[in-house]
Amino acid sequence: MSAYSLAGIAFVLFSLAAAGFLTCGSLVRMLMFLELMLNAANIALVALSPGTVSQAYALMLFAIAAAEAGVGLALIITLASVFKTLEAENIKELKG
């Protein structure tokens, strides 16, 4: 598989994930789409730049993604207990 087709996969995955992120209403799903976007970025990193530096970045991204998932899930649980919902459009306190 050439680097270009890998980059294409990454692009398609990112686009689909972004579209999903923007359209879905549930916070948990949004978080999952976020993870997908990070993974798409990971694929792009490894595909487009052979060598150890980009692989190191990819490994670092895993860690970041994991940390992000942890923090995100914790926030979501708190929000769920406060607002009794996970729909993003129902969670708002500002007046604007």
Place this chain on the structure above:
Amino acid sequence: MEGNYYPLLKWILLAPLAGFVLNGLLGKKFLGDRAGGLLGALAIFISFVFAALSFSDLLNLPVENRLLRDTLYNWISAGSFSVDAALRFDPLSAVMALVVTGVSFLIHVYSIGYMKGDSGFNRYFAYLNLFVFFMLTLVLADNPLIMFVGWEGVGLCSFLLIGFWHEDPEKASAGKKAFITNRVGDAGFLLGLMLLFALLSMQGAVEMDFASLEKNASLLTSATVLGMAAPTLICLLLFFGATGKSAQFPLHVWLPDAMAGPTPVSALIHAATMVTAGVYMLARLHFLYELAPKALEVIMLTGCFTAFFAAVIAMLQKDIKKVLAYSTVSQLGYMFMAAGAGAFSASVFHLATHAFFKALLFLGAGSVIHGMSGEQDMFKMGGLKREMPFTFLLMAAGWLAIAGVPGLSGFYSKDLILEKVFEHGGIFVWGTGVLTAALTAFYTTRLVILTFLRDKRSRTHAHESPLLMTLPMAALGLLALAGGFLLKERLFIFLEPFAAHGAEHNPVAARLMMISVAAGFSGIAAAFLLTLPRTAAALKVALPRIHSLVCHKFYVDEIYISLIIKPLRFVSVKIMYQLVDAGLIDGLLVNGSANASYTAGKALARAQGGRLDIYALVFAIGVALMLYWII
């Protein structure tokens, strides 16, 4: 110059200032009535002692060098313009300082009795001391700017003391009227000063003390401003300031209303001292006025008119203090008449004698008001001779002095003025002056008759005033009786040592004197005749028009109200308040800017709705746009 540093001068000023500070800050809480009154009087007495010491030192100097100065510090220094806070003690300021401190001291003592039990006792003495401080600043100033400080300060104190009983809105507004009318005059004074300084410094003469001004005054003669000779214009502007302070027509309206203040205040400020500041200013700047004969003519005519006009009004006043107020305006007119005739020393002479007898008359009136428990209407008095014998005797002394009975103080000064006016002003001005003398005798006699003689018209039992009030009156009474005789030669030798005296008396002087004395006596006789109830009523019926015209003070106040106050109020309310202030400033600028930021906030708040999905969308669009821009 000889005596450039004379340390006693500042103590003349500092004593009343200290009295003001102590009484004003500590008075009510720590001093109380007795100590506060004593302190106030003592401060003035100290000032008087220092003035007398300086006076004796001045007398010891050689005649051509009689000047003591003390430069306290450099007050203003801007470029080449520099003004020192400096004091000057020369014969003119010596006479003024002695009169001011002397009369003030007597009136302070009198006030202790008069104001006894008033809730604002300490405040009263604080104001009174502050007034004396400013008056002495005015008198002792070595340059016109320091003089202006005193000039404004006495105006302020006059305002504070006229409105002393400020709970009464009428009295408070009388204070405002005095202050505002004075401001009108002050504007003229200030313009005159600025013009004087500007013109002189253009010619390179930047020193502003009186000695240098006198030396440099001749530089002004060639200058013209607005097609007018510069000295004439400056003198007229300064004189306009004097008409405000000294209550000359057309700015005389405040003085009768100023009688709302406590009577000792009327005696001190509105008869003896402050109102004479205008006369003093003319005498102080005589070198300038001598360059402007036209201005002198205006001054003489204004003084002549005011003297006559106010005397006519005084004839029909009912309020004992108003009679004296118009009388003061009229006597000040005499002083200006004299100054306008170039006889500045004669005007200062009349200033001094007037300070004695008018302060005496006012204190007597205060004693009567005190004895009658606040009654001021003369038609409710009468027959007080028996109940208040001391006051009657002393009032009679003041009455005879102002009426011009030969040998008493008013006779000498008034006669001298009339003689000078005859020399310089001609028969018409002199005739008006003599007529005014007759009117003066008339209204003062009427006052004494209505108050003390004939039958008692009210049932209130009057009581004689305490010694604390009658003793100062007795001292003033002595001065009013003998002051003219004692001062007449000495004062002139002191003020004008180089002019020839005595010998140059006008040959017709004796005849002029006879006429004015006859006028005075006829005025007294007329008063005895015309105040009989029957003749008075008959006159009122016979001349109704003139009676109401005079009773309404020639409608000057009404003219001011319709010509100046009403348009001013219209402009203030309709345009300045409703349009500019409420509409433009409050509506457009203050509330407008608040409204603008409120609506802007409301519009921008929509962007921050708290909706995560919308944030995400906007963020994505933003990223897309950035990418598009980069690639």
